[in-house]
Amino acid sequence: MYKPNDLILRTTTSLIAFILLGFAIYLLLAGHNSPGGGFVGGLMTASAFVLMYMSYGIETVKKILPINFRTLIPIGLLIAVVTGVGSFAFNEPFLSHTFGYFTFPLFGEIELATAMLFDIGVYVTVLGVTMTIILTIANDQ
Amino acid sequence: MSNLAVLPIIIPLISGIILAFFHKKVTVSRWLTRILTIGNLGLVSYITWIVFNEGSIILETGGWEAPYGIILVADPLAITLVLTTNIVATACAFYASHSMNIKEETHYFYAFFFFLITGVSGAFLTGDLFNLFVFFEVLLMASYALIVLGGGKVQLRESIKYVLINLFSSVLFVTAVAFLYSVVGTVNMAHIAERVQEVDQKGILTTIAVLLFFVFATKAALFPLYYWMPKSYIVPNPVVSALFGALLTKVGIYSILRVFSLIFVYKLDLTHHAFIWFAGLSMIFGIIGALSTSNIKLIVAYNIIPAIGFIIMGIGVFNQDAMSGAVYYLVHDMIIKCALFLLVGTIAYVAGTSDLRKFSGLIHYYPVLGWLLFVSAFILAGVPPFSGFIGKLLLLKGALTNDEIVIVVLGLLSSLLILYSIMKIFIQGFWGEKDESFVKKPTKGFVGPVVFLLAFSVILGIGAEFIYPSIDTISTYLLDPEVYIDSVLKE
Numbered sequence: 001m002y003k004p005n006d007l008i009l010r011t012t013t014s015l016i017a018f019i020l021l022g023f024a025i026y027l028l029l030a031g032h033n034s035p036g037g038g039f040v041g042g043l044m045t046a047s048a049f050v051l052m053y054m055s056y057g058i059e060t061v062k063k064i065l066p067i068n069f070r071t072l073i074p075i076g077l078l079i080a081v082v083t084g085v086g087s088f089a090f091n092e093p094f095l096s097h098t099f100g101y102f103t104f105p106l107f108g109e110i111e112l113a114t115a116m117l118f119d120i121g122v123y124v125t126v127l128g129v130t131m132t133i134i135l136t137i138a139n140d141q
Numbered sequence: 142m143s144n145l146a147v148l149p150i151i152i153p154l155i156s157g158i159i160l161a162f163f164h165k166k167v168t169v170s171r172w173l174t175r176i177l178t179i180g181n182l183g184l185v186s187y188i189t190w191i192v193f194n195e196g197s198i199i200l201e202t203g204g205w206e207a208p209y210g211i212i213l214v215a216d217p218l219a220i221t222l223v224l225t226t227n228i229v230a231t232a233c234a235f236y237a238s239h240s241m242n243i244k245e246e247t248h249y250f251y252a253f254f255f256f257l258i259t260g261v262s263g264a265f266l267t268g269d270l271f272n273l274f275v276f277f278e279v280l281l282m283a284s285y286a287l288i289v290l291g292g293g294k295v296q297l298r299e300s301i302k303y304v305l306i307n308l309f310s311s312v313l314f315v316t317a318v319a320f321l322y323s324v325v326g327t328v329n330m331a332h333i334a335e336r337v338q339e340v341d342q343k344g345i346l347t348t349i350a351v352l353l354f355f356v357f358a359t360k361a362a363l364f365p366l367y368y369w370m371p372k373s374y375i376v377p378n379p380v381v382s383a384l385f386g387a388l389l390t391k392v393g394i395y396s397i398l399r400v401f402s403l404i405f406v407y408k409l410d411l412t413h414h415a416f417i418w419f420a421g422l423s424m425i426f427g428i429i430g431a432l433s434t435s436n437i438k439l440i441v442a443y444n445i446i447p448a449i450g451f452i453i454m455g456i457g458v459f460n461q462d463a464m465s466g467a468v469y470y471l472v473h474d475m476i477i478k479c480a481l482f483l484l485v486g487t488i489a490y491v492a493g494t495s496d497l498r499k500f501s502g503l504i505h506y507y508p509v510l511g512w513l514l515f516v517s518a519f520i521l522a523g524v525p526p527f528s529g530f531i532g533k534l535l536l537l538k539g540a541l542t543n544d545e546i547v548i549v550v551l552g553l554l555s556s557l558l559i560l561y562s563i564m565k566i567f568i569q570g571f572w573g574e575k576d577e578s579f580v581k582k583p584t585k586g587f588v589g590p591v592v593f594l595l596a597f598s599v600i601l602g603i604g605a606e607f608i609y610p611s612i613d614t615i616s617t618y619l620l621d622p623e624v625y626i627d628s629v630l631k632e
Contacts, residue, residue: 074161094147
């Protein structure tokens with residue numbers, strides 16, 4: 001029986017997927033001041049995962065990434081909604097956001113905004129939705 | 142600043158998210174759904190009480206001022222409809238566990254149910270045209286999932302039609318919003334209204350108004366854009382049909398009511414006069430559809446079209462009485478359509494078929510079901526003590542004030558035929574010889590939600606003296622766009 005040898009694909013995947021994941025995190029964090037944000041970051045992460053699924057097969061990747069992508073959708077939604085509802089505690093209108101400057105060792109002074117939390121919610125939801133769609137179609141017999 | 146205006150949207154959203162975690166645990170889901178819908182209903186009643194006593198609640202989300210940020214406006218009209226939505230949702234939450242099977246329930250039914258309520262409440266409460274589009278999509282996405290839930294062959298076929306037509310009208314909606322934005326430079330409804338008023342609704346704005354009317358008329362299933370509606374509304378589970386029949390088309394008609402009482406009110410002879418024609422034709426064609434079939438679910442689905450016709454006639458006539466009638470009829474119709482869909486769903490379940498020619502004599506086995514159908518036929522047609530009567534009376538009175546004789550005659554005739562179309566179910570399905578071989582199925586749990594809804598209908602009719610002042614407040618408010626603009630833009 002013919003058995004394909006995809007050594008080149010697998011070797012490059014392990015490198016490229018790593019770069020893609022790093023780039024996705026960069027996009028997520030950069031969204032406030034330059035192009036990027038939760039949506040494209042989530043899509044980029046999903047594309048890294050899809051690349052891994054394509055070159056290593058579903059069984060192997062499931063062992064490396066034991067995540068149920070379907071539950072990521074409500075988790076992401078919950079993060080986003082709670083960020084909006086959080087403003088209730090400070091007696092501010094729904095979805096009010098704030099920011100502050102914090103000094104960290106090594107990084108120095110960094111601006112942290114609560115809009116980032118909302119973006120993380122979007123990121124998780126987009127990742128969950130994309131992976132659920134792709135894996136559901138891929139698993140179809 | 143009052144976050145109360147956002148709670149009717151946020152609570153169903155969070156409920157839906159929580160229930161998405163518990164989708165496999167049916168018992169937990171059921172009880173959580175019931176508790177959450179009742180809690181939400183209580184809260185919305187409280188907000189309604191505040192709105193009617195202390196004036197509209199306006200929330201500027203994120204603390205951004207009116208034309209720049211998204212605003213949520215809980216004015217008397219919106220909050221009344223949100224309250225009605227929650228009454229319908231509560232009845233459906235209690236009905237769902239009886240008509241759904243376990244497999245459908247575990248496939249995220251309750252999560253989608255709450256997302257549908259989120260979308261509907263959001264569409265009623267928003268004060269921003271693009272946000273209205275987003276909430277339309279929220280409710281449509283949930284409805285796509287609900288219509289195909291179960292995966293029957295007919296469901297797949299009808300859902301394709303349903304998705305295609307709604308996708309098309311959504312694309313048109315975005316196009317219309319883009320046109321409007323390029324002309325007036327804002328998407329905030331109060332701000333649009335102000336700017337349209339400044340230029341006295343010049344030619345292009347009327348064109349955009351007609352385009353928006355086309356979009357909303359497709360969503361509301363008005364003649365001649367109703368062809369997708371009846372068949373796709375009867376294929377899902379009865380409780381889903383009830384939610385669709387009670388809520389989805391009414392969001393479309395609410396959008397017409399809002400847009401054509403607030404923004405485009407300066408070319409009445411062009412736009413509003415045409416509405417009366419569409420109203421008349423909707424009544425005629427809807428009732429022809431209802432009389433042409435012997436499928437009991439289809440009879441009720443076709444009855445949505447003349448009801449939408451009645452409401453659009455009120456908007457077309459555009460005076461105090463007619464607007465009161467339109468609002469009254471809108472609230473009445475949401476409740477009674479839900480009750481009727483639940484009823485025929487139950488009848489089709491106990492009879493084992495929805496074909497009227499295949500069963501008769503059910504009154505010997507199900508007297509309660511029979512008399513409930515009898516009463517709801519009277520409510521729907523507008524027989525005096527019930528709620529349908531007052532809405533129609535106000536509508537016809539308003540139309541007579543403006544000398545619209547033809548539409549009055551049509552309205553009265555179609556009411557008669559509506560009564561006949563529902564009575565046909567009662568006469569052919571419930572009267573007749575006792576069928577000895579009939580196996581009686583238990584109807585425990587099916588009747589309660591219907592009685593709950595019909596009780597509201599009866600209260601709405603008998604307690605009209607008590608409710609009418611509130612409705613009158615709403616119609617006065619609708620006829621004076623300045624109040625809305627001033628309260629939103631704070632001038």
